[in-house]
Amino acid sequence: MINCFLSVIYVIKEDSDSIEQIAKVLSSYISNIVSDYELILIDNSGKSINSKFYEQITSKNGLPNIQIFVLTKTVNINIASWVGLENSLGDYVITIDDQENKIDIISEMLNEAISTSDIVFARNLYKSKQSKIYSIFEKLFIIFYRYFHEIDSSYNSPKYRLLSRHVVNFILQHPRPSITYRHLPLFGGFKKKYLTYNKKPKQLNPKSLLNSFNTGLTLLVSTTEAPMRIVTFLSMFGAISNIIYSFYIVGIAIFKNNVEPGWVTLSLQQSGMFFLISLVLLILGEYILNVTKLSNEGPKYHIAQEFYSETLSLKKKLNIK
Numbered sequence: 001m002i003n004c005f006l007s008v009i010y011v012i013k014e015d016s017d018s019i020e021q022i023a024k025v026l027s028s029y030i031s032n033i034v035s036d037y038e039l040i041l042i043d044n045s046g047k048s049i050n051s052k053f054y055e056q057i058t059s060k061n062g063l064p065n066i067q068i069f070v071l072t073k074t075v076n077i078n079i080a081s082w083v084g085l086e087n088s089l090g091d092y093v094i095t096i097d098d099q100e101n102k103i104d105i106i107s108e109m110l111n112e113a114i115s116t117s118d119i120v121f122a123r124n125l126y127k128s129k130q131s132k133i134y135s136i137f138e139k140l141f142i143i144f145y146r147y148f149h150e151i152d153s154s155y156n157s158p159k160y161r162l163l164s165r166h167v168v169n170f171i172l173q174h175p176r177p178s179i180t181y182r183h184l185p186l187f188g189g190f191k192k193k194y195l196t197y198n199k200k201p202k203q204l205n206p207k208s209l210l211n212s213f214n215t216g217l218t219l220l221v222s223t224t225e226a227p228m229r230i231v232t233f234l235s236m237f238g239a240i241s242n243i244i245y246s247f248y249i250v251g252i253a254i255f256k257n258n259v260e261p262g263w264v265t266l267s268l269q270q271s272g273m274f275f276l277i278s279l280v281l282l283i284l285g286e287y288i289l290n291v292t293k294l295s296n297e298g299p300k301y302h303i304a305q306e307f308y309s310e311t312l313s314l315k316k317k318l319n320i321k
Helices: 019-031 051-057 077-086 103-115 132-149 165-172 178-181 209-223 226-255 263-296 313-317
Strands: 001-013 033-043 068-071 091-095 119-124 160-163 192-197
Touching: 001 019, 001 077, 019 033, 019 051, 019 103, 033 077, 051 068, 077 091, 077 165, 091 103, 091 165, 103 119, 103 160, 103 192, 103 209, 132 209, 160 165, 165 178, 165 192, 226 263
Parallel strands: 001 033, 001 091, 033 068, 119 192
Antiparallel strands: 091 160, 119 160
């Protein structure tokens, strides 16, 4: 048995008669591998029809060490998971989905975290088939993201993960912790370990192209400056193009004799207006970029690990024991 306090988070996606069985299986397994634990259930169904059952399961005759949080409405799975992390107390925190994740790998993940790693991911090798269109767009997004951020996002960070309290405290310092939690592999500094397992999900749900597009767009906006940089680049390009076009109009007016009356004045007026609009968009884009950077900015720094020499000459000079 491992001597630690483990928090296990399970998100209830919809009303299900198997919740009690899942809670019993998780409690039974966890109680046999750690000295202390808590099981946190997040009801993300948005229906609030299980109140009597929750009162029963948390009563004296129910299961021990269980906390249940019922959300008022259905939210993103990452936000629901973060509700559990934010209210957890364990030295280590793990999120699990019994339909997709393998429960008996928890002990291995915990041993890896205690021995060498701050974050342990478990990737399911079983993958459902995706359409060719989805695969093409996925590869294009990986190339695009790698170009702007110089980070390979191809691993698609597994949701099955175990975090140390040190990492949870790091995420808490960010203004949007649910996004930081979701894209945790993109952040350096912490020791990470990837484990693999093979389990066929109970429900085969191919990834939706629309949902993946929204996820990818959120990733780009929250971790890179690419979208706004494209806007500012186009604004700068428009401003420069209008300046060049103005010189072209003046050249036509000087060297051409058969210019329609009013064309020069109208063209200069239009190019000047478009120049001002492009300039305003450029300044506005840079301002929004700076404001967004400040609003999404996390801690200035975070110490992932500390090492000290066993011999410190300073100790000999200080009257401290």
